[in-house]
Amino acid sequence: MSTNKTFTMIKPDAVANGYIGAILNDIIKDGFQIKAMKYIHLTESEAGSFYAIHKDRPFYSELVAFMTSGPIVAAILEKDNAVESFRTLIGATDPTKAAEGTIRSKYANSIEANAVHGSDSDANAEIEGNFFFSQFERF
Ligand code: RTP
Numbered sequence: 001m002s003t004n005k006t007f008t009m010i011k012p013d014a015v016a017n018g019y020i021g022a023i024l025n026d027i028i029k030d031g032f033q034i035k036a037m038k039y040i041h042l043t044e045s046e047a048g049s050f051y052a053i054h055k056d057r058p059f060y061s062e063l064v065a066f067m068t069s070g071p072i073v074a075a076i077l078e079k080d081n082a083v084e085s086f087r088t089l090i091g092a093t094d095p096t097k098a099a100e101g102t103i104r105s106k107y108a109n110s111i112e113a114n115a116v117h118g119s120d121s122d123a124n125a126e127i128e129g130n131f132f133f134s135q136f137e138r139f
């Protein structure tokens with residue numbers, strides 16, 4: 001059974017391009033509630049830990065450099081079937097392959113600078129939310 005929470009980040013490219021408001025609007029219009037949110041600039045060590053799951057992939061060091069290139073918005077979101085529903089809303093990793101109307105199709109520039117992160121499983125949503133937020137930062 002799926003849980004009703006997922007974790008997202010609005011990545012440095014989308015923040016720098018002025019899309020925080022538009023992306024949050026799309027997320028809320030799709031029926032997600034914001035349970036926790038913060039605006040932060042990750043250190044290299046924080047981004048490296050967050051993406052440790054990808055450390056053997058060829059793009060790992062570029063990904064860490066990109067994710068520390070500017071501030072991000074991190075959030076825990078709630079909706080029925082949240083993980084799958086959110087990945088449908090954001091579209092494919094590569095924005096040229098993302099379905100029309102999805103967040104990545106509208107706001108992303110490249111396979112790496114792809115505007116948003118979305119957890120890929122309930123277990124990872126829990127781990128990723130816990131990485132950023134204490135129990136006192138969730139509402
Ligand atoms: P995310 O974790 O950010 O929601 O993205 P995803 O599941 O669609 O893609 P994933 O395979 O988990 O990759 C994580 C992030 O790494 C960057 N990436 N770069 N240069 C490349 O070939 C490449 N492939 C992936 C992207 O920023 C991707 O979102």
Ligand code: MG
Pocket residue numbers: 118119120
């Ligand atoms: Mg992923």
